[in-house]
Amino acid sequence: MKKLEEKLTLAKILLFPLSRQPLRRKQLETIAFRKSATHATFEPMFNFLVQKGLIQKSEQRHTAPYVITEKGRKFLEGLP
Numbered sequence: 001m002k003k004l005e006e007k008l009t010l011a012k013i014l015l016f017p018l019s020r021q022p023l024r025r026k027q028l029e030t031i032a033f034r035k036s037a038t039h040a041t042f043e044p045m046f047n048f049l050v051q052k053g054l055i056q057k058s059e060q061r062h063t064a065p066y067v068i069t070e071k072g073r074k075f076l077e078g079l080p
Contacts, residue, residue, distance in 0.1 A: 008079055010037055010045045015054065015068055015076040022058050022065035 013035050014028055023031075025046070032042045049055045054072035057064045068076070 010041060012079045014049060015072055018055060018066060018068040019073060019076060022067045024065045
């Protein structure tokens with residue numbers, strides 16, 4: 001159960017700042033690392049959020065910032 005709590009906490013760490021402003025991937029990674037995440041925990045969670053449509057690039061450019069989607073906002077509201 002602790003693993004699930006850790007994953008939900010990391011999801012919240014990534015989604016909350018995006019609910020306030022668009023951020024680049026590196027910025028999200030820095031935020032996660034400050035909160036004790038590692039590359040091994042950040043990478044799968046970031047990919048999960050993208051694949052499930054909770055976050056997306058704001059435009060097609062390679063360096064475009066990520067934004068939270070409506071689905072992501074609803075998911076964030078449900079997190080403890």
